Amino acid sequence: MLIREAVADDWRSIWPFFHAIVAAGDTFAYPTDLTEEQGRELWMLPPPTHTAVAVDESGAVLGTANMYANRPGNGAHVASASYMVDPQRSGRGIGRALVEYSLEWTRAAGFRAIQFNAVVETNVYAVRLYESLGFKIVGTVPEAFHHPSEGYVGLHIMHRML
Numbered sequence: 001m002l003i004r005e006a007v008a009d010d011w012r013s014i015w016p017f018f019h020a021i022v023a024a025g026d027t028f029a030y031p032t033d034l035t036e037e038q039g040r041e042l043w044m045l046p047p048p049t050h051t052a053v054a055v056d057e058s059g060a061v062l063g064t065a066n067m068y069a070n071r072p073g074n075g076a077h078v079a080s081a082s083y084m085v086d087p088q089r090s091g092r093g094i095g096r097a098l099v100e101y102s103l104e105w106t107r108a109a110g111f112r113a114i115q116f117n118a119v120v121e122t123n124v125y126a127v128r129l130y131e132s133l134g135f136k137i138v139g140t141v142p143e144a145f146h147h148p149s150e151g152y153v154g155l156h157i158m159h160r161m162l
Helices: 008-024 036-043 094-108 124-132
Strands: 002-005 050-055 061-069 078-085 113-120 136-147 151-161
Touching (some): 002 094, 008 036, 008 061, 008 078, 061 094, 113 124, 124 136, 124 151
Antiparallel strands (some): 061 078, 136 151
């Protein structure tokens, strides 16, 4: 697996799994009816942000991540990131590789820490992965996410120094 900067043409490979993940409504606080153009605007961020893709030896996109300043101005020293792995390819270490890549990229870009603002507490695989890589839950906003089958659940704020 190779992780590289995403290019515009990668979107056509990202969109099918991006759309499926967002439409499921159980892990991202995005509108479940996003159009392709709205999805592209949310995910394929322009510099100085960074969007990456994980690809296999044939060049097929397995997953994607984006990295950016969590807040502007006096908060711009803390990064944030989002990750999506093609559900047909889960369980192969792609998510872990993308998170590790984002930690390297954000550190090299001069960020001091990385914070996730909205990790759905029922997304136990993501929570476990982030904790295994040194993230701590620094707070949980009760009932901040309306899960399609679990009802109102909390959103974790997770943090890690770089």
